[in-house]
Amino acid sequence: VVIFNLVIVELCRQGRLQEAFHVFISEMPGRSTPDVVTYNVLIDALCKDGKLDLARKMLRDVIQAGIRPTVYTYSSLINGLCKNHQLDHAKNMMEEMISRGCNPNVVTYNTLVDAYFTQGRTDEAYVVLEDMAESGCHPTMVTFNVIIKGLSRSGRIDEGYKVLDEMIDKGFVPVARSHNILVDALVVTFTLLADGLSKTGKLDAAFGVLRMMEDPQCRCNHDVTSFTVVVDGLCKAKCLGEAEEVVDAMPDHGTSPDVVTYSALINGYCKAGNVDRGYHLLRELGTKADVFSYSAVLDGFCKEKRLQEAWDLLKEMRSLGCTPNVVCYNAVIDGLCKAKLLEEAYHLYQEMDDHGCTPDVVTHNNLLLGLTILGKVEHSLTHVEEMIRHGNKFSSGW
């Protein structure tokens, strides 16, 4: 079983779900019997692929087969539900697991706390933390990181420190199995802090965090990610010269920029109205450029009404095998709509479908706005009817 499990894990990790299920369905029977771990791995993979209904069905299968689901099984499902904005279902799942005699552990709690914070439901996050303490479950560094992330994103870093202090006062102290694990977690902690600070415009403080990381006393070296959060912060603050200086200085600090760093810069230039510089950096990236780098430039061109160049870039992506996703199409559709080129916009809308790219809320909003600009209200209604016919749900995004 273990061998099969290892194979399935590897296939799932590479996103080869089909093949993983093939092994499970056609190759395992007769050779060995799937165990909980086999199911756990498949359920987790289904969740990460957004196939929550199938994952839940599999949980039922497990129970029906007389196998006891473990805390892994439930944690995977809860995580899947959380990441797909079904927080309340996640909470129900937690109750279900308890009623079935399976107790949640740190990971389960961390997952829920993170979800509540990310959804801005801070009070409920604290309730879960209390439940966790009550159940005698010790927090880990991940717990602390989740709290820091939750509070620093909304500019409430001081509150974050306060919460952590209180936890420590009460003896609710993170446990780590080894020194290395602790240091790795601290890198995440510092990066979260730097990110929270730079996203709220406190760039000096963000630099301070970077310097702290560099301090030999601290011994948790910053990496590409910690630099990139600062670079992005500088870009968003329109300090592009400084951002480039930081990028150039990275090698002196033991790291070098990657696609993400470059994309942050590219986006910064495009948003600041210097698309040409953005385009130039895209060329520097060469084949390392990904959908993010391209979409930043596509949007830049569109906002400047340089639609021909956007169009050519979109074609270039296809020919280079960097398949455009919804965001790329949306950026161009928006440009076309705002330029009152509705026909072309609908062409592209058709085209994305032909390329197997599913339109999302933003796509439809763009097209509806385009119709509105031209005063074609009745067409908007037709479009909405069409959407409903294709099974679109009007959810919270609306």
Added chain:
RNA sequence: AUCACUGGGAUAUUUUC
């Protein structure tokens, strides 16, 4: 022996003067 939780980049709308 194999499985679950936390860190960086892109697109629309959100009465800016």
